[in-house]
Amino acid sequence: MRLIVPFVATILSFVPALPSGAYLPEASHSGMIHERLSDANRWRDHVMVVAHRAGWKENGKVVRAENSRDAIDHSALIGVEMVELDVRRSKDGALVVMHDATLERTTTCKGAIAEQSLATLKTCRLIVEGTGIVTDEPVPTLEEMLLHAKGRILVNIDNKLEPEDLVEIVATARRLGMADGILIKTAIWNDERLERARSVMTAIGPDVAFMPILADDAVKDTAFVARVARAFHAPATEMINWRRDAAEPLTASGGPLFSPRARAAAIRGNFHMWINTYPITDRPEGMVAGGRGDGLAWSEGQTDAVYGFWIDHGATIIQTDEPEAVIGWLEGQGLRRSYAQIN
Template identity: 85%
Template sequence: MRLIVPFIAVFLSLVPIFPSDAYISETSHTTLIRERLTDANRWRDHVMVVAHRAGWKENGKVVRAENSRDAIDHSVSLGVDMVELDVRRTQDGALVVMHDATLERTTTCKGAVVERRLAALRTCRLVVEGTGIVTDEPVPTLEEMLLHAKGRILVNIDNKLEPEDLVDIVDSARRIGMADGILIKTAIWNEERLERARAVMARIGPDIAFMPILADDAVQDSAFVAKVAGAFDAPAAEMIHWHRDAAEPLTATGGPLFSPRARAAAIRGNFHMWINTYPITDRPEGMVAGGRGDGMAWAQGQTDAVYGFWIDRGATIIQTDEPEAVIGWLEGQGLRQSYATGS
């Protein structure tokens, strides 16, 4: 007995001490998020939230640089499931994170991204749009941003290039061990586009999560939705319900992509229905959500008529400019399940 007690004391001194409450390591956290992404039917009572441009706005105002490390950090702190990052190429072929084709709006530099070499872009600093605030963050490469997000949050990559560029994007993720931390996507609106996406994904391989983008100006058949999702074993389908005219009435049904048949296809195929509620500059409110977007929800105080409407029609992923407010609303509705408890 005298030998056992000292042994136990030494053993316990070598065991890491964790907080008494439910603890989740950074690595296991993204694993849990990915489980909820890839098993939609099991987690339809947990509506996932994606921070548009990594989370740059609050209450309709720009408060941090878009596509920035600061934005990722804030989204992580809120418990956001996924951040969206926009990808472009430099003159010398480097993959950088930038929404616009030009630099003026979001950096201290001017000109086209594709006309600058990476070394030159590194001298440009990200700005908080419309505020005059210059951050200390340079224009980031894709790998830098993926590393910053790694283990903490999933990354939804909005490829501003061609579908074939997804191959290089995935190679960048694989180099840093982020193959299971990204969701890639491309728009598919007909058989030709479907075959093009198939060819790209054949080069990439089945280990990468892929999501089709489907818009109802071209796709209205739920059978085609099911065919496309099934072709890639897609965990989600991003649905666009156009509302291009401010005078047009709000959608009353959700359109063909949120019809009962489309919802049934999502359940049979075990994939999430994804809606974008963020506004597009100088375009009608909720342009990609049938007029039911973030502005209507918060400026007009009609959250049920926006998020409730889309959830009632099957949406289980919402990409928004107001992630903190949306998460708070969802929690109040019992539509967020804690990652800490695993329930």
Template identity: 65%
Template sequence: MRLAMLFVSLFFALVAGAASLARIPAPMHAALIHERLTHANLFRDHVMVVAHRAGWKEKGKPMRAENSFAAIDHASAIGVEMVELDVRRSRDGALVIMHDETLDRTTTCKGKVAERDLADLRTCRLIVEGAREVTDEHVFTLEEAMLHARGRIMINVDNKLEPEALVEVADLARRLDMTGGVLLKMAIWNPERLQLARDIRRAIGPEIAFMPILADDAVTETAFVDRTQSALSAPAAELIHWHRDASLPVTPDGGPLLSPLSRAAAIRNNTHLWINTYAITDRPEGMVAGGRGDYLALSTGRPQDVWGFFVERGVTIIQTDEPEAVIAWLDAQGLRRPYELTN
């Protein structure tokens, strides 16, 4: 009898363990995120969240060093789908993670990234901006960042180099067996630039996600948006909705890139619409989102006028400096679906 009870207990323990793994698929989580990224029309009831510079702020205050392992870890822990990491090159050719052209703002060093070898860059400690708190982390490579994030969260690569460098990033992802772990992108504003993007897309290979960045100061025709999404087999289109009229606190609508026609083009091409609500350094808050930035959502208690405004216009990916707040708001609206393993 005792032996039978032992087997029963063991059975239920195994079932409970399997159920737990199904709810928290840590090593496979990035693959599930990639599935939602590349099948937009199946997941339009779920809004994905991207942590700008890996997620360094909370309520407007820097809490972690930007583009840091600590930021990646926090983003993964709170359920963010992607971390945005900025890529530059050292003097000796290494792809390194750094937003600015210089080291002054975000590290203990000074000078240009491109004028230092990797070994020298590794002596530069990352700091938490504002308090200038020095962390235990140093400047690291894109490869190290990819290995740190692998399986847990996707990386949205913001390429600060020539467009052709994206092929090198793709080759790295392939070597690390992470073709489903990265999203590459490129700004496109006319047919010539689209042709360059098509050439780079072919060199990258179809197994790696690649998307256009489209800004409404140059791209105003929905037909061009449609053609770009189709030509690149893009799983998403990152939209820049400029706030150019200083007499208006926010734009009255989403402009041509967030029109009903643009939304229809996204559905036709199985593509996500992506908006950025983070602030740009030395620019008015919300500049890239028609004035509807994270600060407006949090400081005035108007998330519906920011994140909700864009969701109503078909946006299913939000890149933000406030990922925790955005996820909490989306959860409250029923706009997040749990990730689960399926047979």
């Protein structure tokens, strides 16, 4: 990789080594992650990793049920900073964690989630997609999954509902003492969406981190990016570089959202630039990353052309289906800083 991120002078305070087998206090690790999320400029030499659907794949294959406790456990174990959880509602209004609007692909049940009561959903078991393996985990509620992650790892909420539903999602986290344990987000592409998000965040309050999602089919003006980030004191902006056609060449520049001006805006605004490298089923490789995604990195052995490229263009958070491999690659590049003691 051509670019070496400058070393930041300020370092973490010394933490005494723990005895073998000991665990950090419950809130310690997620608190340290939150610190790095909240102060991008201090930690630009440490690239954070987010496990898509909580961390369900390895080497391109599904090995765990997505959005499961098992996936959270594995992600926390390997050092992932955040797990992404998808939120929907049951027929009786319960917030549940499920990617699809229907149950067939990821559970033992069938039908639309919105047409099933929570009691019915609790009879459905999560499956490891494509393997025939049925787990002992039922469809989880958001509350259950937040409690499972609490203190160990941050939770990136992918809200499959309306932006206004974030108010109840945050209320759930706040009730569990996890206002600082989640990152919420919504797509913003014009002033109308900006004002809608601003209204939602006014109702929520300032104690929860909010991240705008910006896509380069609609957002091309760096000044708008800076204005949106500033409106919410956003610790990060999720950037989409579209490649909808497999015949399109790989992005050579990262597009307007990863331009030198955009990177300068991120530094001035002290926010992280977030790239998604995971694939989307039956769509071109790296569709949301200008073609530079996990498949190109690992199936074709072009890790520098994927993760190196995005880091060179300013990314300091990567959401991936290959979190363990990405962490290993980053460590080999000197782009991870230990959460344990620094001497």
